[in-house]
Amino acid sequence: xxxxxxxxxxxxxxxxxxxxxxxxxxxxxxxxxxxxxxxxxxxxxxxxxxxxxxxxxxxxxxxxxxxxxxxxxxxxxxxxxxxxxxxxxxxxxxxxxxxxxxxxxxxxxxxxxxxxxxxxxxxxxxxxxxxxxxxxxxxxxxxxxxxxxxxxxxxxxxxxxxxxxxxxxxxxxxxxxxxxxxxxxxxxxxxxxxxxxxxxxxxxxxxxxxxxxxxxxxxxxxxxxxxxxxxxxxxxxxxxxxxxxxxxxxxxxxxxxxxxxxxxxxxxxxxxxxxxxxxxxxxxxxxxxxxxxxxxxxxxxxxxxxxxxxxxxxxxxxxxxxxxxxxxxxxxxxxxxxxxxxxxxxxxxxxxxxxxxxxxxxxxxxxxxxxxxxxxxxxxxxxxxxxxxxxxxxxxxxxxxxxxxxxxxxxxxxxxxxxxxxxxxxxxxxxxxxxxxxxxxxxxxxxxxxxxxxxxxxxxxxxxxxxxxxxxxxxxxxxxxxxxxxxxxxxxxxxxxxxxxxxxxxxxxxxxxxxxxxxxxxxxxxxxxxxxxxxxxxxx
Amino acid sequence: xxxxxxxxxxxxxxxxxxxxxxxxxxxxxxxxxxxxxxxxxxxxxxxxxxxxxxxxxxxxxxxxxxxxxxxxxxxxxxxxxxxxxxxxxxxxxxxxxxxxxxxxxxxxxxxxxxxxxxxxxxxxxxxxxxxxxxxxxxxxxxxxxxxxxxxxxxxxxxxxxxxxxxxxxxxxxxxxxxxxxxxxxxxxxxxxxxxxxxxxxxxxxxxxxxxxxxxxxxxxxxxxxxxxxxxxxxxxxxxxxxxxxxxxxxxxxxxxxxxxxxxxxxxxxx
Numbered sequence: 018x019x020x021x022x023x024x025x026x027x028x029x030x031x032x033x034x035x036x037x038x039x040x041x042x043x044x045x046x047x048x049x050x051x052x053x054x055x056x057x058x059x060x061x062x063x064x065x066x067x068x069x070x071x072x073x074x075x076x077x078x079x080x081x082x083x084x085x086x087x088x089x090x091x092x093x094x095x096x097x098x099x100x101x102x103x104x105x106x107x108x109x110x111x112x113x114x115x116x117x118x119x120x121x122x123x124x125x126x127x128x129x130x131x132x133x134x135x136x137x138x139x140x141x142x143x144x145x146x147x148x149x150x151x152x153x154x155x156x157x158x159x160x161x162x163x164x165x166x167x168x169x170x171x172x173x174x175x176x177x178x179x180x181x182x183x184x185x186x187x188x189x190x191x192x193x194x195x196x197x198x199x200x201x202x203x204x205x206x207x208x209x210x211x212x213x214x215x216x217x218x219x220x221x222x223x224x225x226x227x228x229x230x231x232x233x234x235x236x237x238x239x240x241x242x243x244x245x246x247x248x249x250x251x252x253x254x255x256x257x258x259x260x261x262x263x264x265x266x267x268x269x270x271x272x273x274x275x276x277x278x279x280x281x282x283x284x285x286x287x288x289x290x291x292x293x294x295x296x297x298x299x300x301x302x303x304x305x306x307x308x309x310x311x312x313x314x315x316x317x318x319x320x321x322x323x324x325x326x327x328x329x330x331x332x333x334x335x336x337x338x339x340x341x342x343x344x345x346x347x348x349x350x351x352x353x354x355x356x357x358x359x360x361x362x363x364x365x366x367x368x369x370x371x372x373x374x375x376x377x378x379x380x381x382x383x384x385x386x387x388x389x390x391x392x393x394x395x396x397x398x399x400x401x402x403x404x405x406x407x408x409x410x411x412x413x414x415x416x417x418x419x420x421x422x423x424x425x426x427x428x429x430x431x432x433x434x435x436x437x438x439x440x441x442x443x444x445x446x447x448x449x450x451x452x453x454x455x456x457x458x459x460x461x462x463x464x465x466x467x468x469x470x471x472x473x474x475x476x477x478x479x480x481x482x483x484x485x486x487x488x489x490x491x492x493x494x495x496x497x498x499x500x501x502x503x504x505x506x507x508x509x510x511x512x513x514x515x516x517x518x519x520x521x522x523x524x525x526x527x528x529x530x531x532x533x534x535x536x537x538x539x540x541x542x543x544x545x546x547x548x549x550x551x552x553x554x555x556x557x
Numbered sequence: 558x559x560x561x562x563x564x565x566x567x568x569x570x571x572x573x574x575x576x577x578x579x580x581x582x583x584x585x586x587x588x589x590x591x592x593x594x595x596x597x598x599x600x601x602x603x604x605x606x607x608x609x610x611x612x613x614x615x616x617x618x619x620x621x622x623x624x625x626x627x628x629x630x631x632x633x634x635x636x637x638x639x640x641x642x643x644x645x646x647x648x649x650x651x652x653x654x655x656x657x658x659x660x661x662x663x664x665x666x667x668x669x670x671x672x673x674x675x676x677x678x679x680x681x682x683x684x685x686x687x688x689x690x691x692x693x694x695x696x697x698x699x700x701x702x703x704x705x706x707x708x709x710x711x712x713x714x715x716x717x718x719x720x721x722x723x724x725x726x727x728x729x730x731x732x733x734x735x736x737x738x739x740x741x742x743x744x745x746x747x748x749x750x751x752x753x754x755x756x757x758x759x760x761x762x763x764x765x766x767x768x769x770x771x772x773x774x775x776x777x778x779x780x781x782x783x784x785x786x787x788x789x790x791x792x793x794x795x796x797x798x799x800x801x802x803x804x805x806x807x808x809x810x811x812x813x814x815x816x817x818x819x820x821x822x823x824x825x826x827x
Contacts, residue, residue: 342722367724375722377715385716387737400724447719 019081020045020185020218021066026078026088028058028065028242035061036242039078043235045185048212048219050233050250052226052265054466055437058242059222063188066220067099083185101131104179108191110171114163120147120174121159124181131182143181150177150207168330169200173207180211187212187219193228197329197493202537205232224466226269227496227539230254238262254542264468269541271471273478277503278321284455284487285318285341285373289350292336310336312511313350318455323481323488325498325519327534328508334491337508338459341489342375355454367400374448378460380440384432391428394418394447401451417446420483421476438469442476449480457489462497474501495538499523507531561813567806571799575621584612586619587771595789605791607781613795616773620796623685623767623774624803628754630689632747635696640743642697643704644735647712648727659705662698670695671760678766685758685768692757696750703746707739741818748811752804759800775800 019042028036036058043049053059064070066080068087080087083102087095099105107113115123124146125139134142143159150173163171172192179187189208193201209232212219221233229236230250237247238261246259257263291313296305310333318324328334339345341352343365352359357369374397377383384393391414398404398413405413415425421442432440441461448456458477462470478501480486492498498505498519505522507515507530515528526532584602590610598605604613646658674691681687708731711717720730755775761767762776770777775796782792 344718344721365724370722370724373722375719377718379715382715383719385720385734385738396720396725397723444719 019043020083021220022079022081023062023066024079024081026062026065026076026080028061028070028077029075030071031073034242035074036065039239039242039244041237041244041247043186043218043220045218046212046216047234048209048221048232050229050236051220051222051239052224052229052236053239054224054265054468056241057239059239060190062239063105063190063220063222066186066188067103067105068095069099097131100127100184101182102184103186103188104182104184106172106175106179106187106189106192108194110168110175110195113175114171116163119160119162120157120166120177121161124159124174124178127178127181143177146177146181147174149211150174150180151203152177167200168196169204172196172200172204176204176207176211180215180217183215185217187217188222189219190222191224192221194223194225198495198534198539199329199537201228201539205539208232225539226265226467227541230541231539238265266541268468268471271474272500273471273474275323275478275481275501277323278482278485279503280320282320283317284320284322284355285489286353287317287337287341287350288315288352290314290337290340290347290352291349292333292340292345293348309511311340311347314508314511314513315350316506316513316516318487318489320454321481321485321487322504323490323502325502325505326489326491326508327493327495327498327505329493329534331510332508333511334508335459338375338457338489338491342373342457343370367402371397371400371451372453373455373457374451374453375457375459376441376444376448376461378463380437380444380464383440383444386432388431389428390418390430390432390443393432394443394450396447397451413450417450420449420480421446438465438473441465441469441473445473445476445480449484452484453486455487455489457491459491460493461490463492463494470497477501495523495534496540507534558813558816560809561817564806564809564811564813567802568810571621571803571806572625574618575625578615578618578622582612582615582618584615586611586615586773595785595792597789598791604795605789607778607792608785608789613791616778617775617795617799620773620775620778621799621803623762623772624755624758624776624800627685627689627692627758627767628751631692631696631754631757632750634690634693635700635750636743636747639697639700640704640736643701643706644708644731646701646705647708647735648731650709650712658701662701665695665698671757674757674761675764675766678761683766683769685772685774688758688761688767691761692754696754699750700743700746703742704739707742708735711735711738741815744818745811745815748807748814752807752811755800755803755807 021043023039023041026036026039039062041049051059051062065076066082066087076088078088082098085094085098087098121140121143124143125136128134128139128142129136140159144154147157148154152170152173163174166174192208193204196204205228208219211217221229223229233250235248236250236253237244238259239245240261246253246262253262257266290311292311293307293309296307299305314337326334336345340347340361341359343359343361346360346362354369354373359365359369394417395410395414404410414428418425418427423439423442423446432443435443462473465473477488481488490498490502502519504517505519506513507522507528509530515522515526515531522531523535526535592610593606594608594610596602596606602612604617606612607616642658646655649655674688677691678687717730717734720734758767758774759776759779762774763780765780767776768774778796779793786793
């Protein structure tokens with residue numbers, strides 16, 4: 018008999034239907050990957066199991082967890098279940114731990130609560146669990162605080178808390194989305210090992226098909242509150258019987274149609290760039306030695322080229338981006354855009370700035386919530402000596418909106434009226450409106466769902482052709498970089514460790530770090546990734 | 558929401574009473590009517606009369622003028638000077654200007670506000686105007702701090718970065734992007750400082766350093782009533798309760814505004 022079986026589960030919140038007739042089942046020792054785009058109801062399905070739902074939620078159907086129906090069980094019964102029978106791991110390890118408590122105390126807490134252990138016994142048990150998740154004694158004593166650990170180590174602590182009581186079911190909600198690829202690979206391996214050792218069942222929620230193909234035994238694909246396809250991973254991935262499944266796969270492997278038209282003229286030149294931050298204060302007057310964020314970085318981006326910059330968090334790529342945009346001064350070296358020097362310390366003239374625009378990662382934080390679209394996207398006009406006015410301005414706004422696939426009628430709306438993908442189109446329109454030569458894309462598609470991402474990549478490829486744009490494409494996502502760039506730079510702790518033609522670097526990486534990155538990145542089986550025509554339908 | 562309505566209603570009633578008192582009051586607040594002195598509440602005098610026979614309703618109405626005027630102007634001084642200081646400090650985070658502004662704030666904070674107010678009125682003579690200035694000065698660092706804190710959180714947002722990439726200067730960004738987005742926080746702080754202003758004015762007038770006779774003010778009414786509290790308790794209760802109710806109303810309004818203006822709550826509605 019299944020450990021968890023969900024039968025015809027429906028959920029509505031404040032009268033809005035969130036889940037419709039969801040049925041799933043999960044066996045001990047197996048991992049079920051629950052895949053879907055944002056808003057598909059995958060997280061709410063998991064929360065229904067533990068009944069940690071927002072106010073105003075109405076559940077119907079049946080959720081049998083080891084014989085208990087959690088739809089109808091009493092609240093005190095549920096409290097006993099959570100933590101004991103069911104462990105949960107969340108996406109953001111930075112906020113899942115209490116910063117004022119030691120990691121030992123936080124793990125021991127669940128043990129004291131559910132197993133009625135003494136403080137002493139609980140701490141001994143916590144020690145054992147930390148060892149199991151790969152945080153051994155001498156280096157990681159129980160007295161460590163969360164801020165002393167890296168993101169991946171914190172996620173290990175969160176996992177330790179979840180498995181401390183020996184739960185029968187582990188729910189992991191996008192547990193690796195906030196982590197770097199190499200860390201992600203380790204955490205996935207850890208979860209797999211714990212499941213195998215303890216014979217737990219795991220519900221693994223993610224939007225990333227490649228991650229699922231690496232870890233899950235079974236998958237269920239959700240779309241707008243329904244399970245559209247479910248079954249063993251290999252089978253579902255091989256047959257892709259539902260059109261939505263096919264669309265997801267097509268979008269994941271989507272290759273934008275672009276031909277490089279690179280002129281030999283250098284557009285952006287970075288020579289020996291060095292950026293340091295003052296060290297932390299030590300005592301009253303002393304300082305630790307300065308921290309080097311960007312260390313002697315040199316590269317050239319040619320006219321019409323799409324150049325990728327990849328690296329893990331903390332490698333200095335954001336700092337480098339800010340220096341290129343003229344927002345942070347350099348301590349050494351120089352940056353030139355079409356021959357003109359960019360130096361934040363001296364101020365960058367508007368005419369130079371106008372040749373370079375940026376699109377940021379967060380489609381929600383990129384716009385002043387109090388301004389209308391017409392004002393938002395025309396902001397770069399500030400850089401021009403004589404910005405267009407009246408009908409000319411109006412025409413420029415309409416043109417930019419239409420170029421990114423929106424309509425001129427959108428000019429009078431506010432940013433919150435648009436979806437994430439549309440907002441990213443707005444951000445591109447804002448970059449495009451003064452016809453720059455270079456657009457810096459700082460993780461510009463990382464926060465988007467896979468189908469939306471495919472369309473934005475297409476849009477970027479089209480615009481690159483139509484407007485003769487060059488791109489500096491900064492990302493931690495190797496697959497995306499491979500599909501949209503001509504050349505790629507690999508950055509590690511402030512240095513560029515490898516440069517080359519994108520295909521060549523991906524096929525035959527020279528530097529050890531590049532090889533590590535590529536090996537860690539989860540990928541879909543080759544046969545699957547290309548299957549199905551480009552059916553990335555649906556509106557964004 | 559209920560708090561906002563109730564608090565707003567209380568504040569509106571007192572403000573209306575103060576405004577009406579310029580045109581009309583039930584009785585004359587300067588005339589002495591010994592025959593009707595110390596009347597308990599009731600009959601022709603709903604709140605009784607004081608030791609000169611003046612109608613307490615009229616006294617409260619006219620007294621509200623001073624209290625509200627002092628609070629409004631003092632909050633105004635604090636906002637007009639404090640907000641630009643806070644915006645400047647945030648725009649120059651970590652720089653010399655930031656340090657100078659914020660350390661000066663700390664210096665002002667280090668003085669006990671009411672004692673300095675007493676000092677100012679003692680040096681320049683007691684008057685409502687000096688009370689306003691004294692209370693206003695201590696509002697400046699409050700607004701500067703609140704503004705800086707809220708603005709700092711915004712400076713790391715991507716739309717601010719985008720504006721910088723568009724070549725806009727710090728001043729322009731502060732005025733165009735930062736200020737409208739921190740208005741909520743500042744307005745809520747304003748209502749809190751407003752109630753603080755009313756209490757401060759009452760305290761200064763109570764010790765004789767605020768509004769001068771014959772202008773009635775709530776604080777002075779309290780002070781004058783204390784010798785008669787045993788046989789005419791309404792003389793103390795009426796101005797005392799006026800202060801309490803007004804401050805309570807303003808605090809309710811501040812809480813309510815915070816809820817209404819909170820962007821997270823607004824997002825849920827959108």
